[in-house]
Amino acid sequence: MKHPLPAQPRHIAVLRLSALGDVCNLVPTVRALQRQWPDARITWIIGKAEHSLLAGLSGVEFVVYDKASGLAGMRRLWRELGDTRFDVLLHMQQALRASVLSLGLKADVRVGYDKARAKDAQHWFTHRQLAPHPRAHVLESFLDFARLLGVEDLSLTWDLPVPEAAFEEAAALTGAAAYLLMSPCANPRLRNFRNWSAEGYAAVIEHAWAQYGLKTVLTGGGSTQEREMGARIAALSRPEAVIDAIGATSLKGLLALIGRARVVIAPDSGPVHMANAMGTPVVGLFATTNPDRAAPYLWRDFVVNRYPDAVRTYMHRELDGITWGQRVRHPDAMSLIRIDDVVQQLDALLMRSDDDRKEEERPDEA
Template structure:
């Protein structure tokens, strides 16, 4: 017998801890729930870094879990929510750690992914599963939770809060001058292989500088890998073409910078989805991950997509022969992307922006 879903939930729990791009893609689902049930209380259990990005999201109570605290952090969170019972818990994190965390939460019904999409046996930890949705984009998979609950209006909205201090942080780096924003590195975890070459990035920066007079702001975390990548890119470019802010911004400051940029260029990583959420044109660079599943949702037409080539070259298979969402974990996969590919997509974005947003025209009438 299926557990019944609440027709009018009073308290909705959302369990999604990470990552930056994923939590950006989840916000439209939260907004859809708020439109359907404006009086409902929404509590989102979220990771520490992800909370710093979304803090202040209207109508949402956040409970922060720091995964570095491991079991001690879980126990502290369980104590914090000991007197809380959700009408429905949306278990939206496909990881065993999150499923274990969910065991200490009280809920009338727990909703998770269907068996085909559930990783780490997540379906064992839930009462109700989503209807199958083969080959779904991550954002659409999140919206499937709202669909299951009977939400009718699934239109996309974000409205991410950016405090004044973050705008001041951005202005201190760029002033009022137009710029591109480039985040060269994805998360530096083991076998990620999502980063493009310094030479490729530099060629795109040089094009934007020489053809349009647009400098490029480099952003990223403060890891050694990211700083070294930024230094190599900077060394290959003309003086004035690069503003190096790697390791020098908060996440809210990065949101403000993205909001003001002419366009964003980055591999499959948080910044492409942050740009999507802020309505900023974005060129996503994809070879190791499938953009049909994980591209910046509103800018899929401007992705540089070498994933099919990577599957053929390094997995020796066709797209039809591999599981949906399989990654190509090969260090040379991103080399299939050429500077000309990125420049062509960038030019298409700049042309589109000039046509639809005249206030974003390039300097010196170089549109």
Template structure:
């Protein structure tokens, strides 16, 4: 039996496990649901690292699923929710693992992506699907779930709302690391996945840092995870600039402290990765570096106009096509694609943002 879409859902389940940037882009949809149905209980099934980023988000009950726990972890989650029946399940994770996980959840209505956007056979696991939305930004794709439920379109069309909480101790730690002086934040590395190729060069970042330091007296706070590749990148950047021009925090901060560092920054610079979307969520001026992915689809939503966009050139150079000739969201998986970005491109954006912020003060 196919249940009708609920007019006033009382229990809503959001299934989205990863990744950091994606869960940031999903928060405005949660806020839209909360504005439409303030009495509804929202349960979000989320990954462990992603939960550490969003922990404390108002009005949301998080259920953490450790993606490394396999079937045993799924069974434990199913047991935990065995007495819970949701009015609607928003299946927002396009992976076979998440679809299998969804089978053990009790929900009257299951909504997933339309066939054009679905991956890993996700549409086989849901009864309702999104309306077609070609060339949607990731944030807008998430918002389409709210629209499918009939959320007031004036709510989904207004400026996105986040309200990601940052604890006092995170601000204290950020201040201890940086002091009171203003700074530029740079997160130089994207997730080190196979054939990712989203990272720019140490030399490029160093040129930007030199400019920020010599022209504005701004230090650069380097951030990132604890992988060897990220630590090596930080060391290479620091070796190319005056020692007083950088503060290297790579591998030293929690995600909440990273949020505090980003919020206090004058400008954040990063490739297509979690930190650009974290900065976007905090309304910190953001320069995204894009060549392997399309910023119109995956750029920092409020700051897409400030992205350094070499994606069309990368498509022409390495795929030998134009952007409108390839599938929406296709990546350019070539190790040289990010070399199409020049330091002058980033410096021009930086000068623009710093001059705008100076005009506002």
């Protein structure tokens, strides 16, 4: 017998700990739940860095789990929520750690992914599963949780909170001039070959400066890999064309920088989805991950997509012969992206944004 879903939930738990891009893609689902049930409490159990990005999100109570705290941190969280019972728990993290964490939460019904999308046997930890949705984008997979609960309005809204101090932090780095934002590195994880070349990035910086007079702001975390990449790009670029801000901003400061940028260029990583959430045009660079599943959702038409070529070149397969979302684990895959590919999409986005601005400035016809 299926566990019944609440017709009018009073308290909804969202369990999604990571990552930065994924939590940005999840926000429209939270907004849809809020529109359907404006009086419902929503408690989001979230990772530490992800919370620093979304802190202040209206109508959401955050409970932070620091993944580095392990089982001891789980026990603290269970004690914190020991007297809380949820009408429904939306288990949106496909990881065994999150499933173990969910065991200490009290909920009338637990909703997770269907078997085709579930990983780490997540369906063993849930009462109800989503309807199948083959070949779904990550953002659409999150919206499937709202669909299952009967939410009607699934329009996309973010409204991410960015405090004035973050805009001041951004302005201190860039001044008032228009700029392109470039986040060259994805998260430095094992066999996570998502980064393009310093030479390629430098060529795009030169194009943006020579053709549009746009400086490029380099952003990223403070890891050795990211700082070294930033230094290589800066060394290959005109000093007047680049601002190296890698490791120099908070996550809210990065949101503000992204919000003020003309265009963002980055591989499959948090910043492309942060730009999508902020309404900033973005060129995503994809070869090792499938953009049909993970591209910045509103800017999919402007992705540089060499994923099919990478699958053929390094896996010796066709797209219909691999599993949905399978990654190409080869260090040379991103070299399939050509400078002209990126320049073409950048030009298209800048032309579009100029046309949009002219349209906004045009006086209303009588």
